[in-house]
Amino acid sequence: MRTLRETANGRYEEKKSVFLSRVLPVRSEEEARAKIADYRKENKGARHTVFAYIIDGTPVIERMSDDGEPQGTGGLPLLSLLQGRELKNVCLMVSRIFGGILLGVGGLSRAYKKAGEEALAQALFWQTTCAVEVTARLAYDIHAKLRPLLSTCQVVDEAFSDEVRVTLWIEQTKAAERMEELQSAAMGRLIWEKQHSAVFYRRSDGLLEPLE
Known part of the structure; x- marks a missing residue:
């Protein structure tokens, strides 16, 4: 799913009419309506707030x-912008x-669309994806052996005591294959300690970042 990372x-x-626009991530219809109400309060001088x-x-x-x-002059142009960019939870x-000068139906529609585009142009978009957080326990000699392979994974934590605990984030569709690859390289000496699935952002550089 393609969505928005933060408000823009x-x-x-x-x-002479001023069109102030805002685009932001939302997770429910209730949250969207609350954000719209807040925006109306923020722009008390505005005659209309379309969304x-x-x-x-x-x-x-x-x-x-x-x-x-x-x-059809306000909401529809904005909805078309979201649909055209295949955005959800936005x-x-x-x-x-x-400003005292009537714009006409066509002028209003173009102005609202342009204002929406201005906000979207400032926005950062990310894909969301299901991923797995996994932790493996392994001996120091195995950790050294796996270091080249681990460098191709997204390692988010390494803890060193009498053994090594390595925590990884792996996209769910790739998790089974990657875990099998690591286990094979470790000659069966990895102990998978915990697994947890969640929704993550996939950044433009391919790295994962958890939803807040």
Whole structure:
């Protein structure tokens, strides 16, 4: 799933009207609505705050609102931006501060879309993926032997006492194969201590980072 890593903001001006935009990650419809309410309070001088959000699930939830603007001029352009980028668990909002000049239906639609694009242009997008956190216990001589192979893994912790404990993050689809590869290289002397599955961000460099 492609989603947003953190909040990003944008700004667009058209004929003295100011369009303030914000895109942010959300995990539920309730969270999205709370964020929209907060944004409205933050921009008290705005006549309208239009929004769109997509929440992953079964079924996927897609919502939008023109917030009193002519039908289809605000929420739909924002929803189209999210759909076109295949984003989920994301909310996009734009508050309009009226500048005294009417923009017309076409002008409003273009301005809201442009404001949404301005926020999205500042955003950092990551894929989410299921991954496994595994910890292996092994002797020092085996650890030395595995060091070249471990360097190709995402090692997140190493603890040294009478033996070595190595904790790895591995994408779930690759976990069984990678664990078998490590066990084979260790000549069967790895002891897998614990395994835990979770959802992680896959960064642009391929490394995993846990959801906060």
